[in-house]
Amino acid sequence: MRRYLTPVMVGAHLLALVCVTVAGLLGYWQLDSWQAQRTVEARDLTGATPVPLDDVLGPDDGFPGEEVGRPVQVQGTWLADETVYVAGRDRTDDAAGDEPGYWVLTPVTTTSGSVLPVVRGWTARVGSSPPPMGPDADLTAWLQPSEGPGEPLAGDDAARGDVLGSVRTADLAQRVSTDFYSGYAIAQEPSGGLAAVTPAQLPQPDRFTGLRNLLYALEWWVFGAFAAFIWWRFVRDAGEAARVAEAAAATAPPRRDTEDDPVGSTP
Incomplete structure (x- = not known):
């Protein structure tokens, strides 16, 4: 031994x-x-009671993974001139099936002074969406984390930066010299005659993580x-x-x- x-x-x-x-x-x-x-993936917060944005996500905070899909109240000012389109956002129509199209995204300068990208709705064509109704933003939206890089896009609109492959905060920050939130929001009620983005069309969590x-x-x-x-x-x-x-x-x-x-x- x-x-x-x-x-x-x-x-x-x-x-x-x-x-x-x-x-x-x-x-x-x-x-x-x-x-x-x-x-977190099993939770469905889309029907929860809306809360003020800064109660869930501050301007300098990392995105809280447990709050994906949480309805938040957003108030501020639309940056209508910085509207962009997000490609590859198909919409399911009961009569026509899947219809390819775009999300219309307009940043909002919130009352805290930081910028939150907001998806105002869906459209079938680039350039077909009217601007927001007035400069003031007051809406309820589903909170989402910033996405990863999307697929490379071709065309003049993509070259000018008017069409993006994903809702990525780093890409949007190149257009506006203001601090961005670490996520974005999808409006529950579309504006300017756009089609609504429903909870069923929200991005699914990345299960690979x-x-x-x-x-x-x-x-x-x-x-x-x-x-x-x-x-x-x-x-x-x-x-x-x-x-x-x-x-x-x-x-x-x-x-x-x-x-x-x-x-x-x-x-």
Whole structure:
């Protein structure tokens, strides 16, 4: 037993214990994140009671993932000259089926002084939407996180920046030199004769984010299992080597003392 309690072996035991414990805890943390993401995806806040925008998302705040789809009250001033169109937003019509078209997005300078992109509605053609009714904005909208980069677009409108592939805050910030919120909103009631964007047409949560957390958890646990395997192999091999050495020492003939039998001595 003592062969497994040498300083080297004790160090190996402690290192293995630390590696397995850390891997287990990190795996549990990623699993908890995956479960939290699934809970968020399962929530439907589109029918909740509207709350003021700044009660949910401040101008300098990161987007709260648990508030996706939350109805918020938005007040401010329309920036009508900065209206853009977001491509690839099909609308389902009961009679005509899926109809390709665009979201009409107009930024709003809120009462806090920051800019919130607002989707005012849907249209089938670029340039066909009238401006907002008056400069003042007072609406209820569903809150959404900023999207990732969209597909590259071709055409003069895209080249001028009037048509975007996604609602990405970084792209919109190039048009307006004011701080932006980390998300955007979709108006519940369309303006200027546009078609409404219904809750069924809201972007679906990115499920890959939650899956990635689950895969990270499995990865950490595999690392912990591998560390335990390496520890077992090291302890087994070191213990076997020590046992062989002990057996060899026990069976070796006694060492002859040359001083008791000096070379050249006579009987």
